[in-house]
Each structure stands twice: as C-alpha cells, then as structure tokens.
Amino acid sequence: MIKKEELLKIFSSKIRTLLSRLDINYELLQEIRLRANSPLFIIYDNKEYIVDCDGRLSDSIKNAFYIDINEIKETMEYISNFSFYAFEDEIRQGFITIAGGHRIGISGKVILDNEKIRSMKYISFINIRLSHQIEGCADKVMPYLYDGVGGCFNTLIISPPRCGKTTLLRDIIRQLSDGARGNKGLIVGVVDERSEIGACYMGVPQNNLGIRTDVLDCCPKAKGMMMLIRSMSPRVIAVDEVGSDEDIKAIKYVMNCGCKLIATVHGNSIEDIKNKPILDELIKKKLFERYIILNNESEIGHVEGIYDKEGLKIY
Amino acid sequence: MNKLIGAVLVISSCSMLGFYFSSELKTRIDNLKELKKLLILLRGDIEFANTPLPEAVQTLSKRHDGTYKEFLENISKQLLDLKGESFASIWKKGVKEYLMHTSLVKEDYALLNQLGDSIGYLDKTMQINTLDLYLEQIDRTISELSESVKERTHLYNSLGIMGGIFITIILL
Numbered sequence: 223m224i225k226k227e228e229l230l231k232i233f234s235s236k237i238r239t240l241l242s243r244l245d246i247n248y249e250l251l252q253e254i255r256l257r258a259n260s261p262l263f264i265i266y267d268n269k270e271y272i273v274d275c276d277g278r279l280s281d282s283i284k285n286a287f288y289i290d291i292n293e294i295k296e297t298m299e300y301i302s303n304f305s306f307y308a309f310e311d312e313i314r315q316g317f318i319t320i321a322g323g324h325r326i327g328i329s330g331k332v333i334l335d336n337e338k339i340r341s342m343k344y345i346s347f348i349n350i351r352l353s354h355q356i357e358g359c360a361d362k363v364m365p366y367l368y369d370g371v372g373g374c375f376n377t378l379i380i381s382p383p384r385c386g387k388t389t390l391l392r393d394i395i396r397q398l399s400d401g402a403r404g405n406k407g408l409i410v411g412v413v414d415e416r417s418e419i420g421a422c423y424m425g426v427p428q429n430n431l432g433i434r435t436d437v438l439d440c441c442p443k444a445k446g447m448m449m450l451i452r453s454m455s456p457r458v459i460a461v462d463e464v465g466s467d468e469d470i471k472a473i474k475y476v477m478n479c480g481c482k483l484i485a486t487v488h489g490n491s492i493e494d495i496k497n498k499p500i501l502d503e504l505i506k507k508k509l510f511e512r513y514i515i516l517n518n519e520s521e522i523g524h525v526e527g528i529y530d531k532e533g534l535k536i537y
Numbered sequence: 538m539n540k541l542i543g544a545v546l547v548i549s550s551c552s553m554l555g556f557y558f559s560s561e562l563k564t565r566i567d568n569l570k571e572l573k574k575l576l577i578l579l580r581g582d583i584e585f586a587n588t589p590l591p592e593a594v595q596t597l598s599k600r601h602d603g604t605y606k607e608f609l610e611n612i613s614k615q616l617l618d619l620k621g622e623s624f625a626s627i628w629k630k631g632v633k634e635y636l637m638h639t640s641l642v643k644e645d646y647a648l649l650n651q652l653g654d655s656i657g658y659l660d661k662t663m664q665i666n667t668l669d670l671y672l673e674q675i676d677r678t679i680s681e682l683s684e685s686v687k688e689r690t691h692l693y694n695s696l697g698i699m700g701g702i703f704i705t706i707i708l709l
Contacts, residue, residue, distance in 0.1 A: 235621035296623070299657070303589035304616060304624040307661040341660055424592070 234296035243277025258294055258346040261286035298345050301326055314339050323353035323421030355429045360393035364402050366528045379486040381516035386523030387486040388418050388462055395460045399432020410435045411456030413446030444468035447476050460484040470500055548701035555697015559690035564640035566682050571603050573675045580668045591616035608635035628653030
C-alpha cells in the first residue's frame with residue numbers, strides 16, 4: 223500500500239495541494255514527472271496524463287499546471303531531507319531513494335571534476351517512480367524456484383525497465399524467508415544498494431522481506447555480498463540489477479561458498495544477456511539454474527517464461 | 538527611618554542589577570560553550586555518518602539536556618513533518634521562539650540565523666567548512682569574553698553598588 227500522505231510530503235506546497243485533489247487510486251500511480259516550465263505529468267495505469275490547475279487529469283495542455291523552477295527547488299529540498307550533503311553519492315548517480323522505496327530520478331547541470339561526475343546543480347527535472355509492494359506476486363514462480371531438497375535454485379530475473387522485476391524479487395525474498403509451499407524458510411541476505419528492495423528507514427526495512435531476512439542497506443553489491451557471507455551466514459543472497467565486472471566476481475564467490483543467489487538484470491531474453499560482454503560468462507557456464515523473463519505486454523510484471531539452466535522453457 | 542529604608546532599597550536594587558549583568562555575562566559564555574558542543578556533534582554526524590539534518594537534530598535533542606533542548610526538539614519535529622517550509626525559515630523561527638530567553642545577545646542570534654541560512658544545501662566538504670567557520674567564530678567570542686569576564690564582572694558589580702550609593706546621595 224502506498225502511503226499517500228507520506229508520498230505527498232516530498233512535493234512543494236503547490237504541487238502537494240494539486241496532487242492531493244486528484245481522485246485516483248495511488249496503487250495504480252506509476253510515475254510523477256516534474257520538469258521546469260513544463261506541465262506536471264503523471265503515468266497512471268500505464269497511461270500518461272497532464273495534471274490541470276484544478277487538480278484533474280487531462281490529455282491536453284490547455285489549463286495545464288506549469289511547474290516553476292522554484293517548485294522544483296522546494297521539492298528537492300524536501301526530497302533530500304534538507305540535507306544535500308547526505309545524498310552526494312546518490313545525486314552523482316542521478317537518483318535518490320526515499321522512504322517507501324520510491325526512486326527519484328534527477329537531471330540538471332552536471333559538475334565534472336577531472337572527467338568524473340562530482341555533483342549536479344540546477345536540478346530542473348525530477349521523475350518520481352513509485353515502488354509497489356505486491357505480496358503474492360511471486361506465487362506463480364515459486365514452485366519453479368525450490369530445488370526439492372530444502373534449498374532453492376540460483377535464479378536470474380531478466381526484465382526491461384518498468385516491468386516489475388524489483389517487485390517480483392521482493393516477493394520472492396519474502397516467500398523464501400517465510401517459507402512457502404510447504405518448504406521451510408531460508409535465511410536470506412539482501413544487499414540493497416539503492417534501498418529499493420527493503421526501503422529501509424534508519425536501517426529497518428519498511429517493506430515486508432520476510433522473517434529470516436537480513437538487509438545490508440546502501441552497500442555496493444559486490445562488497446555487500448562478500449560481507450553478508452562472512453557475517454550473516456545466509457542460505458540465499460538477493461541483489462537487484464547486477465551487471466558490473468565486480469558484481470560478477472562476487473556472484474561467483476557467493477556460488478562457490480554454497481550460497482544460492484537470486485538476482486535481477488536489465489534485458490529482454492536469455493539471448494540478450496548472452497550478448498552482454500560481462501554477463502555472458504555466467505550464462506555459458508550455466509551458473510544460473512532458473513531464468514525468469516518478465517515483460518509488460520498484458521500487465522506489468524507479466525511472466526513471459528521460466529527457463530532452466532539449459533535454456534529450456536519450463537513455464 | 539523611611540529615608541534609611543529607601544536608601545537600603547536603592548543601594549540593594551542597584552547592586553542586584555550589577556550582579557545580574559555579571560551573571561548574564563557568565564551564562565552567555567556557558568550558552569556559547571553549549572552551542573559549540575552541539576555544533577561539534579552535528580559536524581561529526583554530518584562528516585562520519587552522513588546523517589540528514591532532521592535525524593541529526595533529533596539525535597542531538599535526545600542527547601542534549603540543556604538550554605537548547607526545546608529548540609532542537611521543535612526544529613526536528615517540524616523538519617520531520619515536512620509541512621512545506623524551508624530549513625532556514627524553520628530554524629529562524631525556532632531561534633526567535635525558543636532561544637530568546639537565553640543569555641545570548643543580538644550578535645549571537647545573528648550568527649545563529651546566518652547558520653540556518655547556510656546549512657543543508659551544500660555538499661559535504663562545503664558543509665563541514667561552513668560549520669568549522671561558525672565554530673571558529675564561536676570560539677573567538679568565547680575567548681574574548683573569557684579574557685574580559687573577570688574585569689567586566691568586577692566592573693558591573695562595583696558599578697551597581699556605587700551607582701546605588703550615588704543615587705542615594707543625590708536623593709538625600
């Protein structure tokens with residue numbers, strides 16, 4: 223459930239008033255887009271709308287509410303909790319995750335230091351992507367993830383952006399941790415680099431990740447995976463959006479330690495991942511035993527197929 | 538008899554006034570020392586834990602049990618509420634509402650207000666440098682006051698008593 227009041231708090235007073243007037247179901251709200259000197263857009267139930275000056279959804283820019291740069295500045299102040307310094311790393315990466323696990327993408331003028339991104343100023347574009355916790359969304363895939371001897375398979379969730387891979391991962395973690403379909407619960411370690419999975423607030427997950435889950439919040443994935451193995455003895459490790467060279471080394475380390483891994487990656491198919499220079503090795507060596515492919519053709523989070531380590535479709 | 542009572546009253550009240558000013562001076566130094574301690578803690582929270590301001594101020598309010606407790610509690614509450622007000626405005630209102638009863642003087646309030654204007658929107662290095670600058674200013678004020686506190690206390694006390702005697706003589 224999205225806490226409406228909590229979400230609206232991050233907006234400037236004017237935008238807050240407008241959004242609070244909207245007669246919508248917040249569970250279907252996907253994105254809110256703020257651009258300086260442009261209308262206020264929202265993506266609701268897979269469709270783009272413009273918010274007008276009376277707080278109604280519209281398809282035309284007539285009577286649209288135009289966003290002033292000061293509205294963006296005020297909103298940024300609330301998003302960063304009045305503390306830009308505390309989000310330096312996130313701003314450098316272009317996004318901040320706020321309470322509730324919602325991801326705020328930002329864009330503006332980038333400040334470079336020796337060709338490296340140092341910071342960002344004149345932030346003029348904000349995209350709020352709402353995180354949805356859907357308990358039970360992994361029910362369909364769970365039977366294919368248990369190995370039948372008390373553990374689970376190394377699994378890779380492959381999906382393009384905005385197809386619900388983090389939501390699915392979150393529910394898989396919860397079900398593995400609590401125990402599902404007659405299987406005992408497993409100790410799950412989560413490396414939540416962007417605070418999207420657990421949406422931790424002061425270290426405590428705000429989303430339900432199960433009763434046997436330990437979360438390492440805001441920690442780089444590769445380092446976090448090693449740390450969890452040494453410190454929390456997990457049976458399963460879960461990470462979101464792997465892809466770097468370091469991640470792959472850490473994944474191999476996890477698998478060599480006898481731990482199982484559930485990970486997500488951006489892509490459209492197994493073939494697509496095979497063509498990626500770093501990830502292809504994992505596929506060729508058949509380190510993953512299950513691949514879940516998602517798309518948003520009929521609905522967000524639609525499971526296109528589940529494949530075994532040979533690439534054969536089993537669902 | 539009445540004249541004697543009047544004379545005693547005038548002298549004692551003038552002396553009290555002198556003592557009041559000298560004790561205010563000492564309390565001002567204590568208040569500034571407390572403020573310095575708080576800013577050092579805030580600086581540490583920013584530098585080593587990257588704590589956002591609402592949380593950092595809340596932690597300070599729990600750890601601190603002196604002059605600034607009410608001020609810090611109210612500020613952190615308002616910052617956490619996110620009611621549509623900027624940090625600087627919440628901070629300045631807090632100074633006006635909760636710190637006017639302290640022994641700080643106009644220039645200290647001005648310094649505090651300036652501090653409210655320059656926290657939050659800077660990057661970490663700049664933020665630390667700004668806090669260091671304020672800490673330096675507070676340090677300077679404390680050392681200046683401490684150097685002269687003996688003389689000034691003596692001066693206020695003597696002026697109070699002498700002033701009382703002087704007024705009594707004139708009145709008699």
